[in-house]
Amino acid sequence: MDAETALELVKKGAALLFLDVPQHTLFGIDTQIFSVGPNFKGIKMIPPGPHFVYYSSSNRGGSEFSPMIGFFIDLNPSEVIVRKWDPQEERLVKVPEEERYSQAVKSLEFDKYLGPYTLSQYGEWKMLSNYITKSVIERIEPIGGDITVIHEPDILENGPKTAMEEALSEQLKNTNVPTSDDTLKKRGCYYTKIPRLIKKKGVVSQDLTSLNLDKTSLLESILMKDYGGTEDLLLGELQxxxxxxxxxxxxxxxxxxxxxxxxxxxCTEAPLRSRSRLFTKFTKVVYYQLKYALQKGQTDNNVAAKGPITLLDDSFLSSDSFLHHLCKEFFSLMLEARVVDGDLLSWTRRLKELLETSLGWIFHQNNGDGVFYEEDDEFAPVVVMTDE
Known part of the structure; x- marks a missing residue:
């Protein structure tokens, strides 16, 4: 990149100025994470739009780390966000002189202390966040913005159920952060409430069973009540x-x-009839989420891997996990249907192939009568291509 192009990106891109961050702190933005060096003061050349910033303080030797703290931001062109490290709370806080520091960044006074945003990884980030908008962030993000397991004691008290949740619980117990302090008991994220089971008074048990076997009616209710019928808001919350x-x-x-x-x-009716476009987008979102997570788990050998625990453990990716069972049923539904949207079928097959090749999961395909067929069989689903 020539000097003129780089200068243009510096001026048009947003910047994060972080003051007094201790050395060895793990710092990340989007899909990029690294250990803070002695001259680190932030990131420049950040593309406008939504981003996720996260960090974890360490001991002096950089061998032990506290739980991650993160927050979403929606950046405008040339915007500068300024934060300062609070050594007592071990987190970033706002500074009263933000405008003065912001002008200093725009005047390039801090330029040599700001690392460039790795633009080659921006496409990967976009695939993980393309439905996250400013309105999605404002709807969900907690008061104060911080997202961290430190603020989730009630969830942990309910009793961890998987090895991953056990590890998170142990990490919280072993941290030196005083979780009993009332100042840390901030509200969690404002996520949409999604009931696991549908319960309705006056509905006979047979109909109630049908409602729980096919969650289409629950999906429709949540889309209308909580998202005003806007499917992309649901996908934004998923991301x-x-x-x-x-x-x-x-x-x-x-x-x-x-x-x-x-x-x-x-859902069984919605993907085949009323919400095929939503399910095409949903399957695509899950495909890129799992693709990124699996690749990161296989290739991440940098310092970040030595820091806070990795959440994608065997309990999440084993063949008896909840995800395997859900995918198995969904794949059977899509691949055995007589009529199915072409784009949805294509992304279903890509997701199935990803899980088979990356994890060795096995999904059988049959016609509902116990007879297995190949994908080019004459009894395979009828594909209906729809115009966008």
Missing amino acids: FAFIAFLMGQSLEAFLQWKAIVHLLFG
């Missing part, structure tokens, strides 16, 4: 929760991501 879970290491976020995945994969 918000996944990022807060994987990068911010929030247990609350994991449970919300799991709840939305349960809801959508639990």
Whole structure:
């Protein structure tokens, strides 16, 4: 990149100025994470739009780390966000002189202390966040903005159920942060409430069973009541929760991501009839989420891997996990249907192939009568291509 182009990106891009961040602190923005060096003061050349910033303080030797703290921001062109490290709370806080520091950044006074945003990874971030907008962030993000397992004691008290949740619980117990302090008991994220089971008074048990076997009516109710009928808001919350879970290491976020995945994969009528476009987009979102998570788990050998625990453990990716069972049922529904949207079928097959090749999961395909067929069989689903 020539000097003129770089200068133009510096001026048009947004910047994060972080003052007094201790050395060895893990710092991340979007899909980029690194250990803070002695001259680090932030990031420049950040593309406008939504981003996720997260960090974890360490001991002096950089061998032990506190739980992650993260927050979403929606940046305007040339905007400068200024934060300062609070050594007592071990987190970033706002500074009263933000405008003065902002002008100093725009005047390039801090330029040599700001690392460039890795633009080659921006496309990857966009695939993980393309439905997250400023309105999605404002709807969900907690008061104060911080997303961290430190603020989720009630969830942990309910009793961890998986190895991943056990690890999070142990991490919280072993941290030196005083979780009993009332100042840390801030509100969690404002996630949409999604019931696991549908309960309705006056409905006979047979009909209630049908409602729980096919969650289409629950999906329709939630879309209208909580999202005003806007499907992309639901997808934005799914992406918000996944990022807060994987990068911010929030247990609350994991449970919300799991709840939305349960809801959508639990529908049988909606993907084939009324909401095929939503399910095409949903399947595509989950495909890129799992593709990123699996690649990161296989290739991440940098310092970040030595820091806070990795949430994608064996309990999440084993063949008897909730995700395997949900995918198995959804794949059977899509691949055995007589009529199915062409784009939805294509992304279903891509997701199925990803899980088979990356995790060795096995999904059988049959026609409902116990007879297995190949994908080019004459009894395979009828594909209906729809115009966007």
